[in-house]
Amino acid sequence: MAANLWGKVYFKDTFAGILSQEAGGRCVFTYDESYLANGLPAISYTLPLKAEPHHYEDGLHPFFDNLCAEGWLKNAQARALGLKKNDRFALLLAFGVDLAGAVSIIDPAPVHQVNIDLDNPQNYAALSARASLSGIQPKLGVIKEGRKFRAAGLGEQATHIAKLPSGTLPDIVELEYITTQACKALLKGDAVAEMTIAPIDKVADKALMVKRFDRLDDGTRLHFEEFNQLLAKKSEDKYDGCYEHMAQFIQHNSDICLKTECDTLFRRIMACILTGNTDAHFKNFAMMHTDAGLRLTPSYDLVASAIYPDFQTLALGIERADNLTLGKISAKNIARLGELFGLPKGAIMLMVEDFEKRLAKAHRNIDSHPDISQALKDKLHAQMEKRWNGTFASIGTNLLKKQ
Numbered sequence: 001m002a003a004n005l006w007g008k009v010y011f012k013d014t015f016a017g018i019l020s021q022e023a024g025g026r027c028v029f030t031y032d033e034s035y036l037a038n039g040l041p042a043i044s045y046t047l048p049l050k051a052e053p054h055h056y057e058d059g060l061h062p063f064f065d066n067l068c069a070e071g072w073l074k075n076a077q078a079r080a081l082g083l084k085k086n087d088r089f090a091l092l093l094a095f096g097v098d099l100a101g102a103v104s105i106i107d108p109a110p111v112h113q114v115n116i117d118l119d120n121p122q123n124y125a126a127l128s129a130r131a132s133l134s135g136i137q138p139k140l141g142v143i144k145e146g147r148k149f150r151a152a153g154l155g156e157q158a159t160h161i162a163k164l165p166s167g168t169l170p171d172i173v174e175l176e177y178i179t180t181q182a183c184k185a186l187l188k189g190d191a192v193a194e195m196t197i198a199p200i201d202k203v204a205d206k207a208l209m210v211k212r213f214d215r216l217d218d219g220t221r222l223h224f225e226e227f228n229q230l231l232a233k234k235s236e237d238k239y240d241g242c243y244e245h246m247a248q249f250i251q252h253n254s255d256i257c258l259k260t261e262c263d264t265l266f267r268r269i270m271a272c273i274l275t276g277n278t279d280a281h282f283k284n285f286a287m288m289h290t291d292a293g294l295r296l297t298p299s300y301d302l303v304a305s306a307i308y309p310d311f312q313t314l315a316l317g318i319e320r321a322d323n324l325t326l327g328k329i330s331a332k333n334i335a336r337l338g339e340l341f342g343l344p345k346g347a348i349m350l351m352v353e354d355f356e357k358r359l360a361k362a363h364r365n366i367d368s369h370p371d372i373s374q375a376l377k378d379k380l381h382a383q384m385e386k387r388w389n390g391t392f393a394s395i396g397t398n399l400l401k402k403q
Contacts, residue, residue, distance in 0.1 A: 005020065007107050011040065017030050026057050045230050045294070066228050068088045069132040069133055072139075098130070101223045122203055139162060140203075158212065160210055162200055163210065173207060178380055179275050179277060179302045180192060183271045186362050191299065194211040197371075210300065224287060225289070226285065241316055270355070275302070275384055276307065278306045280316070318333050331398040334398075349399060
């Protein structure tokens with residue numbers, strides 16, 4: 001690892017610039033002259049192309065900070081290198097080979113001796129590839145070969161993200177799968193992450209394999225940013241804000257965003273509320289960098305977390321209402337959020353009507369996997385029915401009162 005902590009930043013396979021840490025913790029990113037001269041894209045919405053350095057006084061710039069591992073993987077990385085868990089620059093530098101999106105960070109003096117517990121196959125697999133994955137759930141990069149999955153090794157790009165069972169959240173693998181299937185029905189015509197439940201060779205008997213939407217089959221990297229990055233928030237601030245802040249970003253950047261995607265995003269949030277996905281924070285929504293501008297990525301991280309007693313509060317607020325519990329969300333809240341997204345009453349009502357037509361299909365999708373316990377499926381059925389009858393069914397009445 002470089003003694004003064006600096007790394008080479010690549011966009012796809014092109015050297016883009018230098019990321020360095022100065023005394024006192026200030027971090028600096030400077031675009032390379034040749035990168036600027038070739039008219040290549042900015043690596044982040046919040047890091048526009050310019051010859052002058054981008055300084056960030058409080059540790060890593062939010063774009064880079066959100067690329068760091070979280071939870072179980074962050075702790076495993078720190079133990080392996082003998083670092084403090086909050087030494088985010090050093091951890092990103094050591095594990096920046098395979099990151100979310102099209103950016104990678106290469107250490108000019110990498111640590112070759114990593115203390116990996118060989119008796120723990122999950123730790124070994126997760127650390128060997130030198131990749132960083134955000135999210136608190138245990139996960140690692142895997143490669144699909146035929147119908148089987150194996151852990152990605154050093155220098156290999158993962159084709160899928162494998163989410164492992166949690167010791168504190170029982171059945172979370174199965175719960176994310178059936179929640180996603182329900183959302184596929186509710187969001188008909190919208191893009192939702194592809195996934196399956198399967199074992200990882202020599203690592204785990206069961207994991208949720210999520211196909212990466214930022215990788216093409218030929219290995220080409222596609223670039224995207226989470227809304228936490230687009231809104232210039234550090235990873236730890238992913239719960240700090242309101243859902244409409246994402247719509248405001250789209251509306252205020254109409255030169256690179258489509259305002260019509262506010263309707264798509266609103267529907268995705270409604271699907272989260274209906275299924276009980278209370279942990280839908282700013283890192284769980286993202287936009288892809290395309291030649292035409294920023295466009296929403298497929299939906300991902302769809303977990304009906306309200307099934308667990310400790311996850312009853314919405315991750316983000318609605319207007320000035322923070323810490324909303326799922327049971328307290330009213331038709332009035334939903335209608336107001338639609339207005340904040342710039343949607344006319346007709347568009348809000350159309351969402352309700354579409355969801356009502358697709359509700360039966362959503363319930364059938366939940367029951368479609370034969371190896372998932374009926375008890376878990378029934379919990380999601382009951383949660384959705386309660387939310388529909390308690391909130392969604394009366395949205396039309398609330399809108400009529402405003403006329």
